[in-house]
Amino acid sequence: MSAALTLAACGTFDGGTASSSDGDEQTLTVSLQFTPRANYALETDDALVLTQVGCLETLLTYDDEAGALRPALATEWRQTAPTVWEFTLRDGVTFQDGTDLTADAVARSLRHVLDADTPPRAFTPESVSAVEAVDDATLSITTPEPSALLPYRLASGNTGILARAAYGDQGIDPIGHCTGPFTPVSQVAGQSISLERNEDYWGEPAEIAHVEARFIAEGATRATQVQTGESQIALGVPVTSLADLRDDDDVEVTEEFTPRTTGLYFNLARAPFDDLAARRAVQAALDLDAMASGVYAGGAQPAVGPFAPGELWAPEDAVAPTRDPAAAERLLAEAGYEPGELSLTLLAYTERPEFADLAAVVQADLEAIGIDVEVRSSNYSAIEPSLLEGDFDFALLSRNHLTDIADPLGYLTSDYSCAGSYNISQHCDQDIDELLSSANTMDAPEDRATVYGDVARHLQDEAITAFIVHEQTYAAHRTSVSGFVDDPLARYAVTADVTLGRS
Structure with a gap:
């Protein structure tokens, strides 16, 4: 997930639901993964909700x-x-x-x-x-x-x-103030947003007349709704639901490579992870192959660093660490910890349904080398304050490295530079900051890729983050839907190209 969803806040416009379809006036219902939590403030991830529903x-x-x-x-x-x-x-x-x-x-x-x-x-x-x-x-x-x-x-x-009138004292009001193919008309705060076709859209007008976007945090529920026909599109389908969805002749499942990597983010500002040996001990204890094949049902691959093999920015010689419990125990002893001495808390969030199983595997792998792990799992907004305040041991995070800007510089700067806005790891290395600053001036993508590869190698070698898997994204839609594309950058879902046939 792209970072810094801010704490929950009330909606900015009145509740309601989309109008019913009359004749050829079609209504599309889509189940979204994340709930707007900041009055649609564009500086937060709420902006992605507005782009996904065809407004912003x-x-x-x-x-x-x-x-x-x-x-x-x-x-x-x-x-x-x-x-x-x-x-x-x-x-x-x-x-x-x-x-x-x-x-x-x-x-x-x-x-x-x-x-x-x-x-x-x-x-x-x-x-x-x-x-x-x-x-x-x-x-x-x-x-x-x-x-x-x-x-x-x-x-x-x-x-x-957004138009000037969108900016009020109580937050952002998107009604009538976007430019997209759909305009919001009402919402039920924290549950759904209803939109209608923008008849004066500058591009090709949408065929669909009404859109009902529902905010469904539970992945299995999103999958069920598309099977029952309660929704026609479901984003972020969990791998545990794929078999049932693929067996349904009325549902099509799409899978896309996404520039997204899940990892264990260490808090380098306090023990034990202020010690390189302790971080490397955890890195060596993890069975990445088992996680990719088991938790993700083969829908992910063991991570070789922040970037997947084949991406322009991944070092050519990058390989995934192999599990080595004996080496992990030696490294833990080098850091000064006896088996059973360390008790840590792992943070995870429920918007990623696979994290429950992933956290359990991490817990078992670390228990095998003598580290006791308590898993604390809740929605992201509940754990975010601890992350931003540095009040945590380590956390499971899924990070898309092209969401902030369509170049890894945004992600690397926010997560790993000394003054990074999402540097929850508390990582600071002036040499890395200088590398990132130099990349900002480079016109050629190949030149920037060399810099990013050097940074990626540093993050892996120094175990700044224990990268776990490179992910794929899954979505599902009714076969009556045409023109839907599962955007690997999570920007778009309902576009003017989406149409709804008669099933």
Whole structure:
């Protein structure tokens, strides 16, 4: 999961449900994995909910298959000076409240997230100095230092654009203030959001008239709803439900490689994991093959570091650690701990249904070398304060390294730089910070890949995180649905291309 879902908050608009279908007026119901918790504040992961349901749009979008940026609300972008980029806005776009998309409106929207108490990792004062309207159709963004990656930041859901009226004292109100193919009309706070087709959409209008998006944290429930027809699309289907779904002739299961790696994040700021030997002991104790084949039913592969083999950024010689309990025991003794002396708490969250089984395997593997582990599992919002405050031993986290920006720099900076906004590991190495700073100025992806490979090797060799598996993502939809694509970057679910036939 992309990081820092903030604590739960009330919704910003009235409850209700989507209208019923009349004649050809079709309603699509989709079961989403995560619940908005921050009044749709765009600096949080709530922004992804708004992009998934077809409301919020960004200046650019990232084509993960082509590995390239594509136009969205902006049609052109160019670097006019070493620290200045200009973006030309798409002509004729209006917000759903009828106001025009202008450079001034875009600048106000982007400055809102830039000025947030906790700006999103993709768009911070450390990466952006100023956002200004040049004229109605041209936006200028200045960076503190030359940055080849500034356009990638404008493809992040956190930099989605809302109309000026969306920003109120009580939070974000998305009703009538997006530009996407669907506009929100009501919500039941913490349960669902209802949308209708945007008849004035700048692109091809959607065929579907109504969308009901439900927030279902329990993976098995999402799977059941798509089987019963309560929903037509379910995201984040757990591997334990795949067999039943695949046996259902009315359901299609999709699987996609995702740039997502699950790992044990150590708290390096306190014992025992302030000691390299203790971290390596845990790394050597874990049976990654058993986890990938058992917990993930073969739908994952043992991790060779933060990046999977075959990704541009993975070192060519990277291999997954093999389980070696004898070496783990020696390393634990080197760190000064006798068997049975260490008692630790492992944090996990329920939005990832596989974490219950994964935590149990970690617990058993560490018990075998004399470490007692208590597992504390709850929804993410309940454990996040402990993570951000550094009040934990270690935690299971699933991190997508292209969600913040469509380049690993965002993830590596937030998680592993000295001042990283999600550096829960408390990792700080000035050499690594200098490497990441150098990558920001590199135009060629191959040059940046060399830097990221060096950082990945450091993280693995120093056991900064015990990387466990590289994941696939699974989704399910009724066979009556066409045009649905399970986005490996978790940005989109309901798009104008999705249609619903008669089953």
